[in-house]
Amino acid sequence: MDINLQNKKIELIQWLSTLNDVSLIDKLVELRKTEKTDWWNEISAAEKKSIEKGLLDADNGKLTSHSTVKKIYEKWL
Numbered sequence: 836m837d838i839n840l841q842n843k844k845i846e847l848i849q850w851l852s853t854l855n856d857v858s859l860i861d862k863l864v865e866l867r868k869t870e871k872t873d874w875w876n877e878i879s880a881a882e883k884k885s886i887e888k889g890l891l892d893a894d895n896g897k898l899t900s901h902s903t904v905k906k907i908y909e910k911w912l
Contacts, residue, residue: 854860875883892898905912 851863
């Protein structure tokens, strides 16, 4: 992470920890709510396709139990 960005975050945290103005804190909370991004919009098309395939497989009963997968891959875990 960029050191300048990290410093800005630390400065904001320090500033926020000193705030006593409830209305300003409420405004910041509302801003945070509106600024949330959906991770789905941040991933690649290939990742979306892979997730959708996995959900479709699960819906169709194409599942492998955790214990079976663990046995198959235990040598790498």
